[in-house]
Amino acid sequence: MASSRAAGLTQRQWFPWVAWVLAGLVALGVAFVIESRSGGVRITSARMTVIDTVGYQQPPAVSPATLHAGGKVVTMPHAPAPVWAPTADASPQRIATRVTWYALTVPPLPDDGRQLYLYVPRWKSDGTLAIYADGQLVRQSHANLQWNGSNEPLLVTLPRTNASHPPRTLDVRLQHVRGIGGAFSSVWIGTYRQLAPRYTIREILQVQLTSFSSFAFLATGVFAFFVWLSRRDEPIYLLYFLTSAVVFLRMLHTFVGMHPLIISDAWFGWITVISPYWMIIVLHLFVAELHGKRQPLLTGAAVLVGGFWTIATLPGLLDPTLLSAPVYSNLLVLGLIIAGNGVRQSIRFRSRDAMLLSVWCLITVVSGIYDLALQQNLISIESVFVSNFTGVGFTLLFWYIMFGRYIEALEAATRAKADLAQRLAQREAELAASYEKLREIERRELLHQERQRLMQDMHDGLGSTLVTALRAFEGDRAADLDAVGILRGCIDDLKLTIDSMEPVETDLLLLLATLRFRLQPRLEAAGVKLVWDAGEAPPLQWLDQRHALHILRILQEAFANILKHAGAREITVSVRAEDDHVVVRVQDDGRGFDHASPSRGRGLTNQRSRAEAIGGAIVWEPSDRGSRLALILPVSKPRGARSNL
Amino acid sequence: MNIEAAPQAPLKVALVEDDAAFQEAFRTALAGAPDMAMVGVAATAAEARAMLSEPPVDVLVVDLGLPDGSGIDVIKEAHARWPGCAIMVATTFADERHVISSIEAGASGYLLKDSPLPTIAQDIRVLHAGGSPISPRIARQVLMRFRPDEKPVEQVEAAEAAEKSGVPSLSEREKETLQLITRGFSFEEIAELMGVSRNTVLTFVRRIYAKLEVRSKTEAVFEARAYGLL
Numbered sequence: 012m013a014s015s016r017a018a019g020l021t022q023r024q025w026f027p028w029v030a031w032v033l034a035g036l037v038a039l040g041v042a043f044v045i046e047s048r049s050g051g052v053r054i055t056s057a058r059m060t061v062i063d064t065v066g067y068q069q070p071p072a073v074s075p076a077t078l079h080a081g082g083k084v085v086t087m088p089h090a091p092a093p094v095w096a097p098t099a100d101a102s103p104q105r106i107a108t109r110v111t112w113y114a115l116t117v118p119p120l121p122d123d124g125r126q127l128y129l130y131v132p133r134w135k136s137d138g139t140l141a142i143y144a145d146g147q148l149v150r151q152s153h154a155n156l157q158w159n160g161s162n163e164p165l166l167v168t169l170p171r172t173n174a175s176h177p178p179r180t181l182d183v184r185l186q187h188v189r190g191i192g193g194a195f196s197s198v199w200i201g202t203y204r205q206l207a208p209r210y211t212i213r214e215i216l217q218v219q220l221t222s223f224s225s226f227a228f229l230a231t232g233v234f235a236f237f238v239w240l241s242r243r244d245e246p247i248y249l250l251y252f253l254t255s256a257v258v259f260l261r262m263l264h265t266f267v268g269m270h271p272l273i274i275s276d277a278w279f280g281w282i283t284v285i286s287p288y289w290m291i292i293v294l295h296l297f298v299a300e301l302h303g304k305r306q307p308l309l310t311g312a313a314v315l316v317g318g319f320w321t322i323a324t325l326p327g328l329l330d331p332t333l334l335s336a337p338v339y340s341n342l343l344v345l346g347l348i349i350a351g352n353g354v355r356q357s358i359r360f361r362s363r364d365a366m367l368l369s370v371w372c373l374i375t376v377v378s379g380i381y382d383l384a385l386q387q388n389l390i391s392i393e394s395v396f397v398s399n400f401t402g403v404g405f406t407l408l409f410w411y412i413m414f415g416r417y418i419e420a421l422e423a424a425t426r427a428k429a430d431l432a433q434r435l436a437q438r439e440a441e442l443a444a445s446y447e448k449l450r451e452i453e454r455r456e457l458l459h460q461e462r463q464r465l466m467q468d469m470h471d472g473l474g475s476t477l478v479t480a481l482r483a484f485e486g487d488r489a490a491d492l493d494a495v496g497i498l499r500g501c502i503d504d505l506k507l508t509i510d511s512m513e514p515v516e517t518d519l520l521l522l523l524a525t526l527r528f529r530l531q532p533r534l535e536a537a538g539v540k541l542v543w544d545a546g547e548a549p550p551l552q553w554l555d556q557r558h559a560l561h562i563l564r565i566l567q568e569a570f571a572n573i574l575k576h577a578g579a580r581e582i583t584v585s586v587r588a589e590d591d592h593v594v595v596r597v598q599d600d601g602r603g604f605d606h607a608s609p610s611r612g613r614g615l616t617n618q619r620s621r622a623e624a625i626g627g628a629i630v631w632e633p634s635d636r637g638s639r640l641a642l643i644l645p646v647s648k649p650r651g652a653r654s655n656l
Numbered sequence: 657m658n659i660e661a662a663p664q665a666p667l668k669v670a671l672v673e674d675d676a677a678f679q680e681a682f683r684t685a686l687a688g689a690p691d692m693a694m695v696g697v698a699a700t701a702a703e704a705r706a707m708l709s710e711p712p713v714d715v716l717v718v719d720l721g722l723p724d725g726s727g728i729d730v731i732k733e734a735h736a737r738w739p740g741c742a743i744m745v746a747t748t749f750a751d752e753r754h755v756i757s758s759i760e761a762g763a764s765g766y767l768l769k770d771s772p773l774p775t776i777a778q779d780i781r782v783l784h785a786g787g788s789p790i791s792p793r794i795a796r797q798v799l800m801r802f803r804p805d806e807k808p809v810e811q812v813e814a815a816e817a818a819e820k821s822g823v824p825s826l827s828e829r830e831k832e833t834l835q836l837i838t839r840g841f842s843f844e845e846i847a848e849l850m851g852v853s854r855n856t857v858l859t860f861v862r863r864i865y866a867k868l869e870v871r872s873k874t875e876a877v878f879e880a881r882a883y884g885l886l
Contacts, residue, residue, distance in 0.1 A: 502770050509749050513793060524792035524840030531842070532775070545839045 042212050049208040051130065051201025052118055054181070058082040059089065060112040067108060067156065067186055070141035072148055074182035078114035089113070090135065090194030090388030093336070108138065111193040113183040117200060120177035127177055130206040131165040132213055132393045135194035138187030144169055144178040157276045158268045158283070162396070164213045166206065196393045213395075221399045222266035228406040229259040231413070247300040251409060253293045258402055261286040265399055277326035284335050285324055287342050287379075288317035291349050291372075298353040298369055301412070302362035309352060316345055339383050346376040364412045371408055375401040464557050465508065468564070471617065473504045500571075503529060507567060511560035517550035519593060519644070520586065522559050526566055527584070534582070537574055544585035548593050553626070553648040561621040562595075562642070565629065568614050569597045569640050577601025579637055593644045599637040667784055668713040670696035672704040672730055673746060674723050678769055682717070682776065689777035701725035705733065712738035715780050717767055719746045720754055728761045735762025735869075742783050752793045759865050760872035764788050787858035788865055795837035798868055802826045824867040833860045 060082035091111075120127070129150075134140055137157045142150040150167045152159050169178065181200075187193045199206055232255025239248035264283040272279050292313050299305050320338060323329050353369030356362075378397035384390050476497060483492045510525045527543065534541050573579050579601030587594050622629045627644040669692050673679050679697060686694045695713055698704040701722045708730075716734050720727035731743055744765045745758035755766050765783040767776060779789065790798075802825060826834070829850070836846045847854040 499770075506749055509751065510793075513752065518796075518838075520839045521792055521796060524838055527840045528791050532771070536772075543840055543842070543845060545841070 042216070045208045046212055050205035051199045051209070052120065053197055053199050054115050054117065055087045055197045057085055057087055057089070057113040057115045057183075057195075059085045060114070062110045062112075063189060064108045064110055064186065066106060067139060070139070070148065070151060070184050070186075074112075074114075074143040074146045074148075074184070076146070078112050078182055079116070079180060082112065082114065085113075087113070087115075087195060087197040088133070088392045090392050093191040093387055107189040108186055109189045109193065111185045111187065111195075113185075113195055115181040115183070115198060117178050117181055120200070122176050124171075125202050126171050127169045127200060128203055128206050129165070129167040129169060129181070130199040130201075130210050131167070131196060132199075132209075133161065133164065133194075133196045134183075134185070135161050135388070135392055136185040136187040136192040138185060138192055141184040142167060143180075143182040143184070145180055146182065154269060154271045155276050155279075158264055158272060158279050161268070162265045163218050163269055164210055166210045169200075194388050194392045217395055217399065218266045220403055221262050224403040224406040225259045225262040225266075228255040228409065231410065232256055232259075235413070247297065250293055250297040250300055251413065254290070254297055254405075254409065257286055257289045257293055258405060261290060262399070262402055265396075275326065277330070280330070281324055281326055284338055285317075285321050287339075288320055288345070291342070291346050292317050294368065294372055295349045295353065298356070298365045298372075301365035301368065302356050302360040304356060304360050306352070306356070309349070313345060313349060316341070336383070336387060339379070339386065343376055343379050343383065346372065346379060350376050364415065368408055368412070371401065371404055375405075460557065464560065468508060468560060472564070473501055473508075476501055476504070499533070503533065503567075507563045508560065511556055511563055514556065517552055517554050519548045519551055519554060519562075519595075520545050522554070522562060523566075523584070523586065523595065526563055530567070530570055533574070534570075539574065539579060540581045542581060542583040544583060546585065546587050548586050549588055549646050551593065551644065551646060553645075558625045561625045562644075565618045565621050565642055566595070566597065568618050572614065573597070573599045573601060573638075577603070577637060588646070591646045593646060595642040595644070596632070596639055597642075598634060598639040601637045603634075603636070603638045666691050666693040667715060667780070668693055668695045669715045669717065669780060670694075670698070670707060670713045671717045671746075672698045672701075672707075672722070672727065673717070673719040674699045674721075675719065678719070678746070681773065685773040685776040688773065689781075692777060692780065699723075701727075701730055704730045708734055708737045712741050715742045715744065715784050717744045717746050717780075718758075718763070720758070728757055731758055731761040731763050744780070744783055750791050750794075752791075752797050755791075755794055756797055756868070759868050762869055764862060764865050782858075786855075786862055788861045790834075790837055790861050790864075792838045792840060795834040798864060799826075799831065799834045799838070801868065801871065802831075824870055826864065826867065830860050830864050830867075833857060834864065 058079060058081070060078055129142065129144075136159075138159075139156065140150075140152040140159070141148060147170070149170060150165070169175075177200075181198065183195055183198075185193050185195065199209065232252040235248040235255070236252035239245065239252065242248060260282050264279070292310070295310060295313055299310070320341070324334065324338070350369055350372035353365065353372055357366035357369050375398055378401050381390070382396045382398045385392065385394050385396060480492065480494070480497045506529050507526070510529065523545065527541065531541065570582070573582060577599050579599035581600050583596075583598045585596045585598070587596070618629050622642065625644070626648075627642060630641045630643060632639045632641050669686060671679065671682050671694070673682070679699075683694060686692045696707050696710070698707050701724050704718070704722075716738070718727045718730050718734070722730070727745065731745065734741060734743055742765070743758075743763040744767045745755060745763045746767045746769055747754055748769045750766055750768055755763075758766065765779070765788045767779055771779065782789075832850065833846060836849060841849065843854050843857045847857045850857070
């Protein structure tokens with residue numbers, strides 16, 4: 012069951028990957044089919060004329076007629092080998108520049124008045140572009156000198172008037188920094204239907220795709236930033252945002268530049284050329300966050316290198332655009348080290364996400380080598396910059412990783428909830444069991460105490476009385492005995508025992524009332540008047556059944572003594588609250604007696620020990636007539652008394 | 657205890673008790689009282705039921721532990737068949753549980769089995785004259801029953817609903833009487849404290865017992881409704 016479920020999961024996990032790859036292949040196939048089906052005429056040869064200049068000049072209104080006679084024949088796409096570090100002086104007025112003219116002859120086209128277009132897949136020039144048809148200027152770059160949108164394919168509309176015919180010649184003027192730029196691809200001429208598919212596919216692949224993915228990545232990055240704001244202890248969200256921002260900055264040059272930039276060429280060049288260093292650093296940190304092992308030394312080294320170039324190429328210092336070749340080479344080395352390290356760490360710390368990202372970094376670095384070759388005109392300039400697509404791949408990878416984290420967090424929350432419920436249930440069961448156990452122990456203890464109490468009580472009272480009576484009957488001394496009195500005493504004893512087993516709920520007066528209710532018939536029979544003076548008594552929290560029996564026995568003994576020895580006619584029972592005590596007084600009007608007399612000894616000891624057992628005391632107070640016993644009980648729980656449990 | 661003995665016809669008293677010794681003591685006690693006549697004795701619940709189909713007596717004394725059933729059922733039946741008869745439960749310890757359930761079944765007093773014989777006759781006389789004995793603990797129990805706020809929570813709703821359905825509650829004087837009893841005061845002392853006659857206090861107690869019985873019946877009906885039995 013478990014294994015089949017795991018297999019099912021694996022299947023489902025692979026399914027989207029396969030779907031993605033298939034969709035990508037289908038899209039590529041469609042692109043190739045469309046490209047191969049489109050038409051138009053391709054011009055691949057030209058006469059190239061080169062003139063060295065200083066600074067930039069505006070192009071002439073009409074192209075020089077001498078172009079088609081002179082110069083040397085070259086094959087398009089044509090790219091001169093760039094020099095490693097072209098110039099030291101970067102100011103546009105004094106910079107060493109060069110005008111490269113390409114003069115193209117257009118093969119005869121049907122002169123049917125149809126609208127014609129030029130399609131230029133790529134022109135590479137850190138400078139300006141002007142295109143002439145039949146010697147007349149038809150198109151010129153107007154935005155910037157360096158970042159002029161050379162990544163964007165051109166679709167140029169040829170003039171169409173009531174007197175126009177298909178052009179016979181095309182002239183291209185590039186003014187660029189001496190030593191770099193000046194490259195031009197082959198040119199296509201034809202109708203819109205012939206050229207649009209080619210142009211559109213290149214436009215989508217080179218410009219739209221990167222633009223769309225950069226904006227989308229940045230949008231999720233901003234979202235991650237807000238996540239980080241509320242979860243500061245998880246820097247991965249901040250790193251996600253930083254990555255998206257840096258990738259966005261890096262990708263900007265692929266889709267802007269056709270129009271004037273809002274910042275200077277120098278700043279834009281700085282951002283574009285240097286941002287890959289920042290990318291490497293944030294990616295390195297992000298991967299470390301994924302596999303969980305930080306590498307301060309390596310991070311420091313990367314920051315040092317990146318920081319050096321960042322500062323060294325600030326506008327006004329070295330020109331990053333002109334120095335892009337060494338800058339990018341250095342970048343490749345750093346990228347290789349960081350990506351390789353990422354792969355190694357991912358294997359060591361078994362992080363699948365870190366592995367994916369590191370491998371993709373490695374792929375990007377390798378594609379960076381290709382792009383550097385393309386940038387250095389080492390391969391056909393009609394090719395495309397592959398790292399633009401790996402940039403899109405980064406967007407997808409980051410989404411994948413974040414999606415995984417999100418799903419994991421949701422599952423963890425669900426699990427935690429289930430776990431919590433389970434733990435709670437378990438804890439509840441444990442508590443119930445331990446409570447049950449405690450209850451059982453308590454119950455047993457209570458039973459034991461209750462048995463002890465009753466046994467003690469019966470042993471001292473009922474038992475000994477009955478034994479005395481039995482001995483008397485056995486010794487034929489029954490006649491000396493008040494048998495009825497003894498039995499009544501026994502029954503009274505029993506009744507008090509039973510009374511003591513009923514809860515009194517802290518109510519001392521109720522307990523005393525019960526005693527009176529029991530004793531009243533005997534007092535009446537003895538002709539003794541009872542004056543009941545029950546005042547107020549606060550509830551006694553400690554008054555449980557064991558304590559109740561002690562109190563009953565103490566007072567029962569007191570009454571028995573008065574009836575037996577004092578010859579009293581009136582007994583007054585009063586209850587008073589005094590300070591933090593309750594005092595029960597039993598006063599008689601009899602003869603009084605000597606508390607120290609031996610015959611009283613046992614009962615007295617009994618009363619005293621009972622009073623002590625409940626944390627109270629017994630005092631014989633001085634009195635004019637008879638005697639006065641005071642039972643003093645504490646209101647709060649007596650410290651001396653043993654607790655009920 | 658100055659209730660006057662009946663001038664003409666003696667009180668007809670019947671006993672339901674399986675213990676021959678107490679039967680004997682009871683006979684002796686009544687033989688010593690010229691104003692009372694022992695008209696029937698039943699040793700089992702069955703015999704008691706047979707006796708109940710005969711003409712009513714004035715006072716019926718019932719023991720709870722019968723060999724073939726509970727004395728409570730006998731009390732209930734007697735209360736229904738002989739509405740004018742004063743019913744007493746015979747008990748050794750006057751323990752609350754038995755006495756209160758007997759009162760709820762329709763008894764209006766209890767007789768302590770170990771009382772001296774003259775006291776037994778006197779207690780019967782008092783009961784017939786309208787006086788009911790009450791111990792402090794029973795008084796407290798009764799107070800608790802009539803005080804809804806001291807009941808467990810789930811019973812409070814039932815008690816409130818029962819109140820609306822006409823269950824009697826205790827008057828202030830009745831409550832005061834019960835409270836004084838729980839503090840140990842005798843009927844005489846209570847009469848003096850409340851400024852009424854002793855007889856008035858006795859009628860308070862009798863009325864309280866009657867209310868207890870009605871209340872228990874109504875509550876039974878109410879509970880049956882709550883459980884869907886009615």
